[in-house]
Amino acid sequence: MLGSFNLDKTYHFLLVVLAFLLPLTVFGGNLVIVIICILWLISGEYKAKFKIIIKNKLMISSIFFFGIHVVGLLWTEDLSWGLHIVHKMWYFIGLLPILYTIVKKEYIGVYISAFLLAISITEVLSYLVWFQIIDSFKNATWWNPTPFMSHISYNPILAFAIYLVGHELLFNSKMHLFKKCVYSIMMMTMSINMFITGGRAGQVMFFAMLTILIFQKLGSHKLKAIGVIFIVIPSIFLTAYQTSDIFHKRSSEAFHHILNYEDNKNTSSGQRITFAINSWEIIAEHPIIGVGTGDFPTEYNKINQINTPELPNTSNPHNMYTLILVQLGFIGLISFLCVFYYQIKLSFMSKNKLIRDVGLTLPLLFLIIMWSDSYLLGHYTTLMYVFFSSFLYKDFENT
Secondary structure, three states, X not given: OOOHHHHHHHHHHHHHHHHHHOOOOHHHHHHHHHHHHHXXXXXXXXXXXXXXXXXXXXXXXHHXXXXXXXXXXXXXXXXXXXXXXXXXXXXXXXXXXXXXXXXXXXXXXXXXXXXXXXHHHHHHHHHHHHOOOOOOEOOEOOOOEOOOOOHHHHHHHHHHHHHHHHHHHHHOOOOOHHHHHHHHHHHHHHHHHHHOOOOHHHHHHHHHHHHHHHHHHHOOOHHHHHHHHHHHHHHHHHHHHHHOHHHHHHHHHHHHHHHOHHHOOOOHHHHHHHHHHHHHXXXXXXXXXXXXXXXXXXHHHHHHHHHOOOOOOOOOOOOHHHHHHHHHHHHHHHHHHHHHHHHHHHHHHOOOHHHHHHHHHHHHHHHHHOOOOOOXXXXXXXHHHXXXXXHHOOOOOOO
């Protein structure tokens, strides 16, 4: 229907724009996604696209995971909330397979560069607010300077960006001196930015990312890698703890509230513990197929009124695993974990160092931070996860 050459160039342009807009704007990112999807739908060659998708086990597991949510509507009582959750999950059946069929391996470097450029702009704005050179705007305040999105999304995205910069510094032997200096400054300033903002899950992700990066660099010398980790991680933590007011405050609060849970149930950390305890009572009653895609709020409210009526109800337990277990039981959880299993498996099949390492790191980091929130329900983190997944696990074994 459309000229293939022009279509390929158009896709390339749109994907680069999407990579750039991903951490900057919901509307802009969604607009590009809509354009890509429309072009994909009207461009024909559906059999060829279908064959590309079904050859990849990650795509199949992604579609199956979405399908479980649709099937879960059959035994849900709150159909409207169930449809809301299904809508949130459309990335796994819609966007990921579409992007997978149009990404090109020769442009991976461009996609990553566009993403890092946008993060750099965000970081500069964050510092400008923090130094009070410009006034607070949107989500950015002097105390917690996270432009364009809340710290819940900003810090995990920043941590992944730091990993990409760090990996380039450590493994790109062809990097010329000027670029190496620029990337070194980027890694240092991004790492500082991590601790002047308030996203604790992203900060945990940062330390996990550094651990993975050190093992990837020193993997053949495991004792040396462990030694470096035991020096670097505590040093950064203690430095940030002593120099960053917000990191000091939020870290101390988290430790205190967790250790003294009974007296701090109505705090951010305390509520997460309560959500987990109450949710597991629901899981124990519906372990196999859950309560249905849309019934988490209803069922949680019931158990909350019995166990902890003084605490607020919730529609999200701030734990992706708990949410899926309540909604879809262990069948749903297995389908969810299969997505990450195939990501890890496929990453080892690539002969390209960048693709193999980043392809392994992306699922590992999300598996960690999803203990603290439902990061595959939020726009920014889900889009980042899906966008990078679309090209990290394609058939690049010969690259």
